[in-house]
Amino acid sequence: MPVHIVQPGESLWQIAQKYNTSVLEIMRMNNIQSPNKIYPGTAITIPERTIDVQNYYLPLENSKPRTENITHVVIHFISNAANDPRNPYNLQDIYYILLNGGISSHYLIGRNGKIYRLVNENRVAYHAGRGNLPGFPGYENQLNEYSIGIELMAIGTRDEMLPFFQSQTYNSIDPSNIGYTDAQYRSLNWLLDKIIRRNPSIIRDRRHVVGHDEYAPGRRTDPGTLFDWSRIRVIGQFVHNVRSGETLWSIAQKYGTTINAIAQWNNINPTAYLNIGQRILIPVRKQ
Template identity: 55%
Template sequence: MKTKTETFGQSHSAEKEKDEPIQDVKTVAAKPNTPPTSYNAGISMTDSLLPSANSRERTTDVTHVMVHFMSNGLNKPNDPFHIQDIRSLFTSYGVSAHYVIDRNGAVYRFVPEDRVAFHAGKGNLKGFPAYKDKMNDYSIGIELLAIGTKQEMLSMIPNFPYDSIDPAHIGYTDAQYASLNNLLNDIYSRYPTISKSRKHVIGHDEYAPGRKTDPGTLFNWSRIGF
């Protein structure tokens, strides 16, 4: 595993996804979901761990994976995916995700799985009423470096310079789908609480419809087995 600590970052908008400290979550006796010391064959991971202020200790079992898109297109429409800029967005806005998948399929780990990343924010999930505004505590957040449709981007960021974006930056790459599949399969193998189903693998737009549009209509769920 390559280690390049403190060199990279996140977020596709300036809106914080960090929620308030949870006071009523169930605490488990042992530290849950110990993060892997190694990943399944085929996963190449680069560590870029964020400061501890960008996460908190996890005290609940992980039951979900949330998929997002993100970019720095607002600030650099000609170079929206530079990983150092992504890291700066994470640290500037106090948000985070466990993993970021670059356009070439490279996977970066920003937060260990045994810590809560600030990626979901406020929302609701059908069938899980106790998770209202608390999804961070129960999920692993995965950001794909991508840009959605014009409508999706402008609904979240009204001044997003969409017409300046290279069409090659819009949507997702084959390499990203391949890496996401590998990472998800690894997660399934380690978490009996996360089934390979759309009940447990969700988009940000499903948790916060109207507020968030990622991963959006350009994300092909069939490419990850759904």
């Protein structure tokens, strides 16, 4: 189970919101008598939550049998803002966008964090299209064969959406419907955990968990600049070798991250002592 180190000014309510759990569940697990009596530096065990995944399958014609190992996950955004900017996230509308377009993705995450399974992972979904990834020349225009696609109900910046609809339409969108929600980030991290456990051929780093706009720059803009990669539990592109006198706190300060983030990425206790020469994976930072 994850362990959280209480930061100055944090409340149990804030911690519960961050981990998609409740104050009462945290209190029960940690034998906390009063929600007002927590102190900076306290290690709190976070109860694990299971998120229900609802099957909402697309027809088999929108996918095909898989023959290659899965090595990548591709993140997308989707909405029906072009047709209904005041109600852009109607589930059935989005389903028919995929269905009628002959395209697909394996999962769809709603604004409230609800996860829908559209295509089974053992089938190839049509989500990535044409493009290429640096370091993977054999994947040019073929990423569908090697990847799992995840759509998040979201809308990007005005410039990112102009390829899909006019600026006037963008003005009609409620600001609360632009960008991503906390619930979506929580569900996405949970889903990535499950996907990577089922598919150990996926390396949990930013070369293998990518945005559609990284595979098809100039053609696609999702998930866009409003998507906060620093909130996704993937490994950064570097490894830190622990030196004499270093602590998780000093390492976190050096790389602009947090003790909790490093501990979670490395599956270690945030209060653990480090050994000289120990290799620590550094979580990716927002660029």
